[in-house]
Amino acid sequence: MLFYIAKRDRIMTPARLWSLGGMDAVGDGVTRWRRVADGIRAAIGDGTVADRLPPEAELAERFGVNRHTVRRAIAALAADGLVRAERGRGTFVSGGAPRLAYEIGPRTRFSENLLAQARRPGGRMLRAAIVPADAETAALLDCAPGTDLHRVESIREADGVPLSVATAWYPAARFPGLVAALVETGSVTEALRREGLADYRRRETRVTAERLSAADAEHLSSSADGLVLVARAVNVDLSGRPVQALVTRFHADRTELVFRS
Amino acid sequence: MLFYIAKRDRIMTPARLWSLGGMDAVGDGVTRWRRVADGIRAAIGDGTVADRLPPEAELAERFGVNRHTVRRAIAALAADGLVRAERGRGTFVSGGAPRLAYEIGPRTRFSENLLAQARRPGGRMLRAAIVPADAETAALLDCAPGTDLHRVESIREADGVPLSVATAWYPAARFPGLVAALVETGSVTEALRREGLADYRRRETRVTAERLSAADAEHLSSSADGLVLVARAVNVDLSGRPVQALVTRFHADRTELVFRS
DNA sequence: TCCGGTTGTCTAGACAATTAGACAAGCGAG
DNA sequence: CTCGCTTGTCTAATTGTCTAGACAACCGGA
Numbered sequence A, B: 001m002l003f004y005i006a007k008r009d010r011i012m013t014p015a016r017l018w019s020l021g022g023m024d025a026v027g028d029g030v031t032r033w034r035r036v037a038d039g040i041r042a043a044i045g046d047g048t049v050a051d052r053l054p055p056e057a058e059l060a061e062r063f064g065v066n067r068h069t070v071r072r073a074i075a076a077l078a079a080d081g082l083v084r085a086e087r088g089r090g091t092f093v094s095g096g097a098p099r100l101a102y103e104i105g106p107r108t109r110f111s112e113n114l115l116a117q118a119r120r121p122g123g124r125m126l127r128a129a130i131v132p133a134d135a136e137t138a139a140l141l142d143c144a145p146g147t148d149l150h151r152v153e154s155i156r157e158a159d160g161v162p163l164s165v166a167t168a169w170y171p172a173a174r175f176p177g178l179v180a181a182l183v184e185t186g187s188v189t190e191a192l193r194r195e196g197l198a199d200y201r202r203r204e205t206r207v208t209a210e211r212l213s214a215a216d217a218e219h220l221s222s223s224a225d226g227l228v229l230v231a232r233a234v235n236v237d238l239s240g241r242p243v244q245a246l247v248t249r250f251h252a253d254r255t256e257l258v259f260r261s
Numbered sequence C: 001t002c003c004g005g006t007t008g009t010c011t012a013g014a015c016a017a018t019t020a021g022a023c024a025a026g027c028g029a030g
Numbered sequence D: 001c002t003c004g005c006t007t008g009t010c011t012a013a014t015t016g017t018c019t020a021g022a023c024a025a026c027c028g029g030a
Helices: A032-045 A056-063 A067-079 A110-115 A135-141 A178-185 A188-194 A214-219 B032-045 B056-063 B067-079 B110-115 B135-141 B178-185 B188-194 B214-219
Strands: A083-086 A090-093 A100-104 A121-132 A148-158 A161-171 A200-211 A227-237 A242-251 A255-260 B083-086 B090-093 B100-104 B121-132 B148-158 B161-171 B200-211 B227-237 B242-251 B255-260
Touching (some): A032 B200, A148 A178, A200 A242, A200 B032, B110 B121, B121 B178, B135 B161, B188 B242
Antiparallel strands (some): A083 A090, A200 A227
């Protein structure tokens, strides 16, 4: 099936909820051209559309919108470099970069992960501070709430393209010079080693999906409002003691998380 | 930090790019009230807002929008049952159900997974057909493209609430009576056992995020346009031979995928 | 009872999104 | 070249979104 054929009544803003105590609420907050763009993007993503898009008139009919709306959707995709329209010929998929397969396992190391795929790892630290542990983080790190933690926020890149923004918490008492070591080495593994931690491994990873916030969008240099894969992880030392709580927000258009059993 | 304080210029739809060779592309296709709603949702999600929301006037200022826009956002959240506005008192978070932690490992079994969390598993088959393997699926199942496959689409529920839509492919020659067995038993594990497969395990899982398509939204009975976590997996028999390719689309608001190492 | 704070409702205007129809411009095949 | 098909451009009208301001209704405490 080529593209989902939206029924007009469905994609249209339904006028329900009117009698519900006076609320304006009508549409779903996403414009039609955006929906169409997402639909086309998905069709390209899963290979339903390989090379050439159906003509605008046909797309308009399939999605149940006006041709101008389709054009706007295509313009957005073209601005992202995903398709390329040629007058008189058609609109063509210009093979976008495939998603980076970020493998997560017991020994997840950012740099190694990227180098294994011939991508150049990079990144920079955004902020570092010492903060008291909130209840949730304390539970993850198996410490008392209020304990001093390093909170380190950073950006990670592949071939210079922002891939994720990560926030990490470390027990400050155990790793006093951590931030300096992170700045100096640029590597979590190496910085922890300097602080006396020979090795660590990942205990668990919890994955959810969210919309890209405006703040993250800036960091990830994402034009369209995209999605993020949120990976919440805990890394432990060899005795099983937590050494790092990690929340990584991966750019969903550029990343795929891989778990092997 | 309570809520992201969007600068007016940022959240506003910028009117640049008009003269850029005739592309309509301007805004991001997401309305402001939707952004505000997502912002509040996120703040509720990560615990920044526990019980009561700041007053509408304050929210309006923080997000840099008019109070009416905030009201519309809140109306949308209220329609989803996430908050509850009380005239004269304030707007309160009405504790939504926590995400179901769906654990994925070598032995991922839907029913066991849910029962382990005291949730009642359910579901139904949507469609079943025999289709020729496309290149991608053939690669996953380690068979020749064009090979006959069972393609089974189904919905899975927790306590009667739709959790995911899944599409599975099985080699038809190896499991001739599979669909009948699935219909009869309602269990993949049991159906495969009847077809002579004693046990299977998961080889790998690849996770991405997408927007909920209109078709999926209907199946997952989601009012707002939500997100899905897409898990692409391969299950193999004990000799390592693929027996099932699986694409599961989890409702992102209701699910969290858990991987232990 | 009064008063400050909060949500609910209404009007009006500016601007963006969408539809509709028409036509120009370019491509490729017969 | 001519014809059919496709993308590019334009105008006009309609509908949706957002802002602005004002006021009503309601709650809780002083």
